[in-house]
Amino acid sequence: MSQSLTDALADIRALLLSPQLTRAVAAGRQRGRTPSVARAQLRPVTLRAGTHLQIVTTDGTRPLTRNVAPGPPAEAAVDELLAEPFGNWHVETTDSTVQLRVTKKGAAQLHRSTADRAATAPAGHDRAKQYLLDPDDPLFTAIGASAAKRRQVDAFLRALAATLPDPLPTGPLRVVDLGCGNAYLTFAAYRYLVDAGAEPVVTGVDVRTDQRRRNTALAAELGYADQVTFVAGTIEQAVVDPPPDLVLALHACDTATDDALARAVAWQARWVLAAPCCHHDIAAQLRRQPAPHPYGPLVSAGILRERFADVLTDTLRATLLRAAGYRVDVVEFIDSQHTPRNLLLRARRGGVPDSPAHQRAYAELVDQWNVTPRLQTLLAAGTTSGDTRPPATAVS
Ligand SMILES: C[S@@+](CC[C@H](N)C(=O)[O-])C[C@H]1O[C@@H](n2cnc3c(N)ncnc32)[C@H](O)[C@@H]1O
CATH class of the missing domain: 3.40.50.150 (Vaccinia Virus protein VP39)
Incomplete structure (x- = not known):
């Protein structure tokens, strides 16, 4: 589905800050623009101080990890990343997977698929380790693979x-x-x-x-x-x-x-x-x-x-x-x-x-x-x- 980039990024923002987030990746670049980092990966982590948002960025050589507290610090960090000219956002929550791709003309193509399972975060983490792409990923349902x-x-x-x-x-x-x-x-x-x-x-x-x-x-x-x-x-x-x-x-x-x-x-x-x-x-x-x-x-x-x-x-x-x-x-x-x-x-x-x-x-x-x-x-x-x-x- 094609829509304005501003609206699509607002949808992505809501998902990144929602308690249902399991994992998100931003990568690629928009035409003629280069983000300050090559890739960013976000996921919730449970620390003694409570659930934080872990953000791992890489400049293409080495990763930099930081854990951000919920509320205004997480919102500010997410807004900073959303302002980067990434070409793709891939966001997984417990009940859906959302892909945002920025076209050559700067429009947003948003694809949303609903997970056909009641995924829980710990199970998702175990599976993510076991598989590069989770076999329950809606992508496979869409393409019909056994x-x-x-x-x-x-x-x-x-x-x-x-x-x-x-x-x-x-x-x-x-x-x-x-x-x-x-x-x-x-x-x-x-x-x-x-x-x-x-x-x-x-x-x-x-x-x-x-x-x-x-x-x-x-x-x-x-x-x-x-x-x-x-x-x-x-x-x-x-x-x-x-x-x-x-x-x-x-x-x-x-x-x-x-x-x-x-x-x-x-x-x-x-x-x-x-x-x-x-x-x-x-x-x-x-x-x-x-x-x-x-x-x-x-x-x-x-x-x-x-x-x-x-x-x-x-x-x-x-x-x-x-x-x-x-x-x-x-x-x-x-x-x-x-x-x-x-x-x-x-x-x-x-x-x-x-x-x-x-x-x-x-x-x-x-x-x-x-x-x-x-x-x-x-x-x-x-x-x-x-x-x-x-x-x-x-x-x-
Ligand atoms: C066994 S299937 C494998 C398909 C796919 N790579 C997979 O693993 O699911 C082999 C495919 O190769 C295609 N194919 C066989 N010989 C080909 C050729 N000379 N040129 C193009 N396609 C060919 C067939 O049409 C078929 O779709």
Whole structure:
């Protein structure tokens, strides 16, 4: 809902000073203006002297914490923060979540959702520690995510938090979610990054036009329409301009993960997090030919061949990324009881001194197993669109 900024800030003020407040975060900046602090976080704390308002501000390097007494001191501190040109306010109370976003034109977009649970402050605090985004957060109700998906998304966000630098970069952080489907991760990543003090500009890409329509309507409903947009197109070719700093891909099917990685390299994205889904491509290549001696038993049974194909595919992907100049970790981002597709390739651009060694290791592996991964083909051909950044070095 669009309204005047003065009215919206008055609503936010009432919530910040209400006894129902559980947590609030102010971050980002209004067009052409810079707040004196990068981020402010408010929450009630119980001290011997009674309940105070705790305010933690950060200038982007170190946090400053103060506890303010209720009444005029809290009102003055809140008014001071409301006068800062923050671009976003996120306020949670025991019965609602309110998001205020200031548009480029200086208008206010206020989105209010009612919590569907009788939350109490202590439970809220416990949950906040357990999850980056509370699984009962109304955001998830709005986007319709199942409990299993909420857990997966939360685990993925934890891996994201561990990947990005601290403090987060200032200025717009361009993010793309490739194969976004229903955009659970897209919206949750946006919310998490705003809460963390970044200025995310997020694009979700999916080949399905119906998903683009649904997700775009949802972004408008949530008040995120300017910052979270959707493109219907293939991962290989969809136009994302300017190129993203951060590439996410959660369970993009089969070789769509290769398309996502090739695109990330072509864009020279600074950070890439990809959790692959099914791996059919290399499994099919292994099935068609004998294994090199003495590794026949590794692929003699169907299930062994499938599992080995998974390992070989992701090993080759990681090696190709290293050869392309990325530092790569291969980790489990969530326990396998939640999803068997729990492997995450996590890559940061730069700081890889021995690229020729990675290229040699890669060449020996594909040579012995006589396989041609799709990622290799894409990088060697350099056909994947890097939009406006120059193409990255191809690996043959
Ligand atoms: C298994 S779903 C995962 C969706 C979402 N990332 C999630 O985890 O909930 C895979 C999605 O990738 C999309 N997809 C698969 N191949 C694609 C391609 N080559 N280009 C664009 N989208 C693709 C599908 O349409 C589908 O929505």
